Amino acid sequence: MSDESRTPVALAGLRADDPHLEPSARNPHVVEAVIAGLMVVGTLCTAGFGAAFWVNAKPWILGATLGGGLLFLGLGLIAWGKYLMPRGPFVEERHPLANDAAEREGLASVLVDRGASVIKRRPLLGGLLGGGMGIFGIVALFPLLRSLGPLPKGTLFHTDWRKGSYLVDQTGRRIHEGDLAVGSIVTVFPEGTENTDRGQAVDQTVLIRLSNENYVTQKGRATWGPKGYVAYSKLCTHLGCPVGLYEQQLQLLVCPCHQSMFNVTDGALPTFGPAPRPLPQLPLYIDAEGYLRAQADYDQPVGPGFWERGRS
């Protein structure tokens, strides 16, 4: 192969016998046979896809025939282009995109002399138009945004737990003081919310039995854990995933999303991971019939942090 045929030439005006128009394959007939083989296999696969679709074959058969058909036809086409088409290399001139100074000045003069000067001559109209458009833009933004959703107001600060709410499990069954053995855990909801989106997303609470005696997790929570039952919000204070893993021996609640861990004996203080705050604890009591009920709502917002959350 001479060096000359490797020099890039322009495409236009090439003689039909120019070496640049030769295929790059050394044995075009062999390559042609291989490509023909690829295309035959591709066509067979494609036909197979049609048949497989007709008889409603298993998905993997559909995919294998469709994929095989596309892949083999594609390989054949690529090989055709690469080995049997004019090998070149061809060259194309690249002209500077920039125009000369006169053209540039021409455009600038249209913009400035014809355009800007017209507006400058009528400052009042220009100002009014600009002001009107500006106000329209701002005003249009309000309904556009505001109609998308309600204002947050206090919704992030409260759950549906009330004084006297019965603790029920996912099926709506009330939890009785004899239901849980020490070391057991169950997800509970305030009665009536167990099947609602909000109940599952906001009110979800884990109930753990730590002992048979009243359990005090922190100062000022003397009555919150009757007969060893303690309840914490199930919403991780990091990003709001359900804190669904309970490591019984270490007495840790673990969030599977980012591995925050909370010590349930200690007011659910975070001991590991990115969660910044303890899980809020739900104050419980056991009524005369032995059912577990809430003394009140959580004393702070549950879940992840937000701007208005305040100190606590």
Add this chain to the structure above:
Amino acid sequence: MSDVAGATTTKRARRGGGGRYGRLGQVVNELDDRLGVAKGGRTFLDKIFPDHWSFMLGEIALYSFLVLLVTGVFLTFYYVPSSALVTYHGPYLPLDGQRVTEAFASTVNLSFSVRAGLLMRQMHHWACDIFVGALVVHMARVFFTGAFRKPRELNWTIGVTLLTLAIANGFLGYSLPDDLVSGTGIRIAYSIILSIPVVGTYLAFFVFGGNFPGTAIIPRFFILHVLIIPLVILGLVGAHLALLVRQKHTQFPGPGREENNVVGSPMFPVFMAKTTGYLFGVSGVIALLGAFAQINPIWQFGPYDASRISYAVQPDFYMGFLDGALRIFPSWSFMGFGHTIPFEVTIPAVIFPGLLFGLAYAWPALERRVTGDHAIHHLLDRPSWRPKRTAVGVAALALLSALFIASSTDVIANFFHLSLNTVLWAMRVIVILSPFVAYPITYKICKELQGVHGAGKRKTPNLVVRTDEGEYVAEPTPAYPEDVHHELDPTPVPTFIEEPEPESAAPGVRIVER
């Protein structure tokens, strides 16, 4: 040409049936009479595409996007964007009788009851992963070879926007089935929006139509995912390609390859054959993945219930770096003045990606400023010629890879029987160190490569010959005659970059001497 002459041509053409080019020639004549396509069409078909393997990376992205469009249209025929509850009855018995959302039920139905439905769904998901992956690799090519430099800064900006949109739309898309894994992902996204200081709660309420989860998510995500974002992506892809045609391709320097030309294969027929074959090949591989590699089996995860969670679930790979950042960032919440700023979320999930993409957007301007290089470049750099740029790019990729690995701390701890604490602290150290280790190593390798003759050239085999005396000798064989990789010969590296002269008529059009 006057009207009369045009009419005459047409008559003559009709009589002669298009001259020596037969019926196709006649079609050309008819079209040209009406649209004047001959000259532009010829120029387009003669357009030269440089031959280099790295130029096909963008094509992978383009063609996987086409597969996304086709399979996505198929899916919209069967998917129901509604969070209304229905009772599932269908061929997948473990879910029979369960109360699930219509979104979930319809996704399971289209997987099991629609002909080729599961294949189309899996192809769609795989095509998305390949799309984002190809975008990243394509961007890396453009970055490391300096293809983003003047005059192509705008196309780089479009590219970064496309990557952002692709990641966003991928997230929206895998949230649509309303399964347990994706629902948890949406919960996390909600909390990330919530963490933005001052406006976070309002933003979250407006995006989701109230407190989490609400009923607005699925329809809103749906219309964003199938109409609005794809439309923007399509428009930007069109602009990306139009700019490419207008500005012509970049190419690596070599004999005959100069700033003022393009060397390669013509659009018709060579490039057209290769690229069409490539479209087929990419779609074929995606179809095979859809056939043999299960992806996102939502029926195994079950429907979303905000109070349930699964262990060791990861998002799609392109969200991995965010998840990793969230895992390893310390619990630095700010509380005071009656307000909370959840820095443990805001910094890794809002500020960090903001800075990262901001840096990507700003890079062309930043480099212009640092190097003072305001010249037009059509010839590409080899990565080793620009050790600092290459080192910055590798450092960024190292950081992202380390964060990606950090998104599976729990899996790593389980697999290697390590304490989660050890893995977490190890990943913190690795993430912080990775860019600082990657930068000097890359810089040094680039500097070394500059001095190596023929680095990266195709190696010829050594022939081991046994002489008559029984001695074995290795003889190097001659270079491949058809080896055209001349561009790999070392080219003098400019020690400084010329400032364009201020009195130049068209500023910035000067070509830098190499």
